[in-house]
Amino acid sequence: MCTQPVATAKKKAEEEERPWKCCDFALCTRSFPPMCRCMDKVEQCAATCEKCEPATSDSSQRVCNDWYHGFPGPMCSEPVATAKKGEEEERPWKCCDLALCTRSFPPMCRCVDKVEQCAATCKKCEPATSDSSRRVCNDWYHGFPGAKCTAGALLIAGHPSVADEASAILLPSQDKDQVVMATPRPWKCCDVTVCTRSIPPTCSCQDVVDNCAPTCEDCNGYVHPPRRVCLDRYTGDPGPRCTDAGAGGN
Structure with a gap:
């Protein structure tokens, strides 16, 4: 029956409590129901989180590294309330090849390109985890990621979302x-x-x-x-x- 996957997903959600109360930036697989992980940096993880670990970019903040089999649940805040409007905010990068974006409209985006120097508009320009000689801008931008930096990146179809990426x-x-x-x-x-x-x-x-x-x-x-x-x-x-x-x- 068509309703069987929905019923299975609901049953799974009832059996397993989410490792977070709410989540603004969730990474989810395309399976049904999906496997999700919450990338939010918080001061304290929910009591249901088993792997509450220091955030890579800010050790004073925590990230729950649990994977949850089911939908990520409600957002903690409305993107419009937590970020400036796209037309009022300048992008934290001049161009971007690899952008992580939410599926909202307009999306919330972050550029994960490793560069020698961040744009002047980037507030959180931090060493790349895999190469400390390179930098990554860890700012989130409310709007589309903009132009690609290299021709090769144009092979990527459209603007990848968090779930796509x-x-x-x-x-x-x-x-x-x-x-x-x-x-x-x-x-x-x-x-x-x-x-x-x-x-x-x-x-x-x-x-x-x-x-x-x-x-x-x-x-x-x-x-x-x-x-x-x-x-x-x-x-x-x-x-x-x-x-x-x-x-x-x-």
């Missing part, structure tokens, strides 16, 4: 005979991939693992010590999943 996409792996890799993947397998919509896509793996693959150059343990996350980006098919259910990497 954070695999949320979970691209299916091609047959090994069809994949021609110039460089080896930074991981052997991955359950939670973050991929752009370009062809081929540029992907990163969000799996928290005991040890990164030998091909991973930036194996970071800051957020989840003693476990690790490979922060490398790979251009091409992200490869096979580690588990059938996609519950976590190895």
